[in-house]
Amino acid sequence: GQQLNQSPQSMFIQEGEDVSMNCTSSSIFNTWLWYKQDPGEGPVLLIALYKAGELTSNGRLTAQFGITRKDSFLNISASIPSDVGIYFCAGQALYSMGSARQLTFGSGTQLTVLP
Amino acid sequence: NAGVTQTPKFRILKIGQSMTLQCTQDMNHNYMYWYRQDPGMGLKLIYYSVGAGITDKGEVPNGYNVSRSTTEDFPLRLELAAPSQTSVYFCASSYSDGRNSPLHFGNGTRLTVT
Numbered sequence: 001g002q003q004l005n006q007s008p009q010s011m012f013i014q015e016g017e018d019v020s021m022n023c024t025s026s027s028i029f030n031t032w033l034w035y036k037q038d039p040g041e042g043p044v045l046l047i048a049l050y051k052a053g054e055l056t057s058n059g060r061l062t063a064q065f066g067i068t069r070k071d072s073f074l075n076i077s078a079s080i081p082s083d084v085g086i087y088f089c090a091g092q093a094l095y096s097m098g099s100a101r102q103l104t105f106g107s108g109t110q111l112t113v114l115p
Numbered sequence: 116n117a118g119v120t121q122t123p124k125f126r127i128l129k130i131g132q133s134m135t136l137q138c139t140q141d142m143n144h145n146y147m148y149w150y151r152q153d154p155g156m157g158l159k160l161i162y163y164s165v166g167a168g169i170t171d172k173g174e175v176p177n178g179y180n181v182s183r184s185t186t187e188d189f190p191l192r193l194e195l196a197a198p199s200q201t202s203v204y205f206c207a208s209s210y211s212d213g214r215n216s217p218l219h220f221g222n223g224t225r226l227t228v229t
Contacts, residue, residue, distance in 0.1 A: 004157065009155070033217075041222045042119070042221050044220070048214075090157075103158075103160070104157065105158040105159075106157050108155075108157070
């Protein structure tokens with residue numbers, strides 16, 4: 001099946017710092033999604049990207065759909081303690097007809113924000 | 116709206132025991148899904164349903180069964196628990212199958228099989 005490589009696996013940053021994480025795929029995707037999972041809860045959708053080259057923001061979060069369609073980046077600016085959690089990327093392959101059941105998830109980036 | 120509700124939150128099973136993980140949603144969503152999340156791995160789709168009475172296998176269905184008798188409920192059944200089924204299980208739902216219909220996840224059930 002499809003594989004996504006998400007990096008880094010974990011990050012420790014100081015409050016106020018910016019952070020960047022990315023996902024790469026061996027296959028072309030037509031949709032990239034970024035989720036956040038707080039401890040003890042399910043993932044929540046942060047940003048959805050549908051077009052190569054697209055750059056989308058959600059508050060302090062910015063994500064980009066790579067031009068090659070094989071990668072995506074998530075940046076968080078001016079981190080705060082509530083940014084702590086696991087961030088997942090997910091992609092839908094080309095010609096998947098937009099099916100949620102055909103999502104491939106990355107392994108997650110565990111973010112810790114130090115005061 | 117409560118959204119997607121999963122019970123129990125935690126469970127420990129002995130090898131060979133059976134159990135049902137409950138999932139219910141109050142958003143009138145047609146589509147429901149079961150995922151498992153293993154440490155250091157992405158979510159893997161176990162089963163999904165596109166409506167009451169219709170279910171289908173996902174990527175990792177072996178060892179599990181599902182049913183969808185109502186729109187609201189989508190229970191996941193483990194008949195003979197094995198250590199390999201130790202995982203965190205997430206139920207999710209969506210209004211449709213389209214790209215603009217995001218998944219809504221429950222808070223998960225942490226299952227340990229010993």
